Amino acid sequence: xxxxxTPAVIGILVRRGVDFxxxxxxxxxxxxxxxxVWPTDPPRDPKGWLVAxxxxxxxxxxxxxxxxRRREVLVQAEPPPDPGEEVDDTLALYFLCAHPSLTxxxxxxxxxxxxxxxxxxxxxQAYLVPEPTMAQRISRAKRTVSGVRFNQPGDVATVLRVLxxxxxxxxxxxxxxxxxxxxxxxxxxxxxxxxxxxGLLALMxxxxxxxxxxxxxxxRLVPLAEQDRSRWDTxxxxxxxxxxxxxxxxxxxxxxxxxxxxxxLHADARTAEETDWVQIVGWYDELxxxxxxxxxxxxxAVAVGEADxxxxxxxxxAGLDSALPRYRAVAAYLHERDGDLARxxxxxxxxxxxxxxxxxxxHLTRQAARLNADLRT
Amino acid sequence: xxxxxxxxxxxxxxxxxTDVPMDKWTPEEISAHVQYMQDFAERLEGTGEFVDGxxxxxxxxxxxxxxxGRPPVTDGxxxxxxxxxxGWMVLDVDTYERALELAAELSAAPGVGGEPLHEWIEVRxxxxxxxxxxx
Numbered sequence: 453x454x455x456x457x458t459p460a461v462i463g464i465l466v467r468r469g470v471d472f473x474x475x476x477x478x479x480x481x482x483x484x485x486x487x488x489v490w491p492t493d494p495p496r497d498p499k500g501w502l503v504a505x506x507x508x509x510x511x512x513x514x515x516x517x518x519x520x521r522r523r524e525v526l527v528q529a530e531p532p533p534d535p536g537e538e539v540d541d542t543l544a545l546y547f548l549c550a551h552p553s554l555t556x557x558x559x560x561x562x563x564x565x566x567x568x569x570x571x572x573x574x575x576x577q578a579y580l581v582p583e584p585t586m587a588q589r590i591s592r593a594k595r596t597v598s599g600v601r602f603n604q605p606g607d608v609a610t611v612l613r614v615l616x617x618x619x620x621x622x623x624x625x626x627x628x629x630x631x632x633x634x635x636x637x638x639x640x641x642x643x644x645x646x647x648x649x650x651g652l653l654a655l656m657x658x659x660x661x662x663x664x665x666x667x668x669x670x671x672r673l674v675p676l677a678e679q680d681r682s683r684w685d686t687x688x689x690x691x692x693x694x695x696x697x698x699x700x701x702x703x704x705x706x707x708x709x710x711x712x713x714x715x716x717l718h719a720d721a722r723t724a725e726e727t728d729w730v731q732i733v734g735w736y737d738e739l740x741x742x743x744x745x746x747x748x749x750x751x752x753a754v755a756v757g758e759a760d761x762x763x764x765x766x767x768x769x770a771g772l773d774s775a776l777p778r779y780r781a782v783a784a785y786l787h788e789r790d791g792d793l794a795r796x797x798x799x800x801x802x803x804x805x806x807x808x809x810x811x812x813x814x815h816l817t818r819q820a821a822r823l824n825a826d827l828r829t
Numbered sequence: 830x831x832x833x834x835x836x837x838x839x840x841x842x843x844x845x846x847t848d849v850p851m852d853k854w855t856p857e858e859i860s861a862h863v864q865y866m867q868d869f870a871e872r873l874e875g876t877g878e879f880v881d882g883x884x885x886x887x888x889x890x891x892x893x894x895x896x897x898g899r900p901p902v903t904d905g906x907x908x909x910x911x912x913x914x915x916g917w918m919v920l921d922v923d924t925y926e927r928a929l930e931l932a933a934e935l936s937a938a939p940g941v942g943g944e945p946l947h948e949w950i951e952v953r954x955x956x957x958x959x960x961x962x963x964x
Contacts, residue, residue, distance in 0.1 A: 555923045557830045558877070579830065581880050581921050589877025621830060623958045630961060659961050666961075673959060714964060751964055778963075809959040 454486055454498070455569030456639070461502045462566060463541020466602050470510055472548065473594040476566050478510035483569055485509075542567070543643050547606025550614040551597045558593035559614045565590055568632055578627040611640065612652050612708065619656050630660055641695075650699035651709030657692030658715035661685040673811040677724040689719045710739040729759035746776050754782055762790035777808060781816055788823065797823035832880065832921050832955040833928040835935060839887050841912030842949035849941050858941060865938040873920065873931070884916035919955075928952055 458479060465475040482505040486498075495501035549563040561579075564570045570578075576586035619633035637653045665679040674680075696712045713735045721727040736752035739745075749772055757765020765786045772779060784799035800820035807813035851859060866882075873879035891904040918935065922928050932950040940946035 557921070557923050560830070561877075579921070580832070581877075582874075585874055585877050585879050585921070588875050592875075592877055617830070620960045620962050621958070655962070663961075676964065711962070715962075718964070754964075808954070808957055810956045811959050813956060 454483065454490070456635075457499050457502055458483065458569035459542035459545045459567050459639075460499060461506055462545055463602075464503050465506055465510065467541070468507075471598065472602065473591070473598060474510055474513065475506070476594060478506045478513060479569075480565070480571065481509040481513075482506040484571075540643055542639070544603050546611045546640055547604065548597055548600060548602060549593075550611040551600055551606065552610055553596050553600075554593055556614065556617055558589055558596070559610075560617050561586060561589050562593040562597075563614050563636070564618065564632065568636055570627060570632070574627045577625050578622055578629055580623055580625075608644070608646055608649065612648060615640070616652060616708075619659075630656070630663070634660060647699045647702040647704040648706040648708050650695050651706055651712050654692045654696035654699060654712035655708050655715060657688045657695065658712055658719055661688035661692065661719065667811070671811070673815045675815075676718060681722065684719065689716075692716065693719070705738065705742070707739060707742045710735050710742060714739075727758070729755055733759050746772060750776055750779060750782055754785070757786050757789065762786045766790065777806075778803070780806065781812075784816075784819065793823050793827055797827060830921065830923065831925070831928070831957065832919060833925075834951075834953045834955065835918040835920065835928075835932050836951040836953065837915040837917065837935075837948065838951065839913040839915045841914075842951065845949065846947040847940060847944075854941055858939070858943065861939045861943060862946070866935070869935060869938075870918065878920050878922050878927075878931070880919035880921050882916070882918040885914055887913055887915070925954075928954075 461482070462472075462475050462479050465478065466472055470478070479502070482502050485505055486502060490498075545567050546563070549566050550559045554562065561575055564575050564578075565572065572587050572590060573583050575590075576583040579586070581589075615633050615637050618636070619630050622629035634653070634656050637649070637656060641649045641653045661684050662676075662679065664685070665681065665683040666674060668674055692712065693716050696709065696716055699709050700713070714732055717728050717732050717735070733752065733755045736748060736755050739748040740752060750769070753765050753768035753772070756768040766783070769779075769783060769786065774780070774783075780799045780803035784796045784803055787793075787799060788796035797820050800816050800823065804813050804816035804820060807816055851862075854862075870879055870882050888906045890906055892901050895902045920928060920931060922931065929952060932952045936948045936950050937945040938948065940948075
């Protein structure tokens with residue numbers, strides 16, 4: 453796959469002394485040419501071809517722009533010898549593109565372009581913004597990190613955060629962002645032995661396995677308990693569980709492993725009734741301990757409601773901020789199970805008004821309508 | 830990453846701080862106001878946050894279906910509609926706070942005497958795609 457070569461080619465040019473922004477542009481141009489030329493004239497050494505063409509693109513761009521750049525860059529007609537891969541350039545590129553000085557939107561865009569090899573147009577379409585806006589976002593991001601030394605070791609946590617966002621928050625356009633996030637996380641996991649990298653990969657695989665069952669033929673959201681589990685991808689589940697077990701064996705627990713463990717327990721249940729909610733509550737306790745996140749506490753309350761009954765779930769909900777996203781949806785669900793249908797209907801309707809997405813809003817509205825219909829009869 | 834709609838209203842918001850209709854401004858004041866809006870949009874394209882911006886005519890017509898084979902029923906325009914949208918800008922920003930900050934900047938567009946208009950801008954989030962990981 454052409455795009456898998458992108459980070460290594462960028463790395464080689466950067467180590468030849470070309471600045472990151474110019475390199476990234478040149479490699480993009482070379483990728484476009486490869487898509488045009490390779491189908492009829494495939495190179496014997498794809499990476500060598502990309503390096504040579506990227507170098508030529510860089511030289512051309514520099515020549516076209518010499519008056520401004522004359523004093524900045526010494527242009528050589530022939531590329532200097534490859535200094536050899538002393539360090540892992542691909543890894544360095546992940547760190548650079550997720551640098552803490554970048555906003556999350558910029559880090560996501562830069563990672564998809566420089567590490568993922570997607571075009572600006574594809575990224576713009578995936579995030580529903582105009583192409584010039586995305587082009588500016590990317591070039592600003594490149595300027596922001598231009599002073600960062602390429603091989604500086606970075607924080608794995610920031611890289612994981614970016615990959616998590618790519619997986620979790622995108623529209624379903626022509627570019628399959630979830631699949632791309634998995635590819636990039638897989639590539640990262642192959643380069644770095646880190647329990648949380650494996651944990652995130654497992655988390656993605658286990659959730660991706662449910663994709664076909666998550667919406668019905670009309671695009672409506674199907675809650676976990678009602679999903680047709682025969683449509684879950686058992687191959688992805690097996691891989692996710694294996695990756696997770698290997699990670700857990702390193703005994704360096706983190707939030708992604710804990711979330712993956714919860715997803716694995718759901719994957720393990722052949723029916724919703726078989727779900728091991730007691731173990732799931734245990735993992736939520738870990739997750740709350742690791743992150744102290746209100747969202748984790750909210751999800752824990754759902755699990756407690758399943759393990760120990762709705763009253764216990766409502767008790768776990770007490771003390772949480774009712775302004776939390778999905779708080780009212782959770783409260784509605786627990787009150788319904790506790791038999792207070794009127795209160796549940798009211799809460800579902802309120803939850804629908806504050807839903808952050810259209811499928812969630814429609815789902816919650818239907819829940820309120822279902823209860824109101826029951827209450828009338 | 831979240832998308833917000835910034836709405837400018839001809840009418841319908843909280844009581845405006847200054848209430849001189851635009852046709853009582855000087856031509857230079859109107860030009861300065863329009864220029865400010867254009868500069869604002871251009872700057873946000875530069876920061877990678879601009880999605881769309883449009884202005885609407887105040888004259889609108891209400892339309893509804895009137896049954897098979899019948900022409901649509903129209904009503905209006907209504908001179909005194911309570912809420913009247915003048916235009917919008919769509920932004921893609923990192924946080925809600927950033928959306929508020931930019932709406933406040935838009936509200937500072939110059940009006941009479943080149944002074945900031947302090948216009949009320951309505952900020953509304955778009956419904957996003959549902960997150961994959963929800964449990």
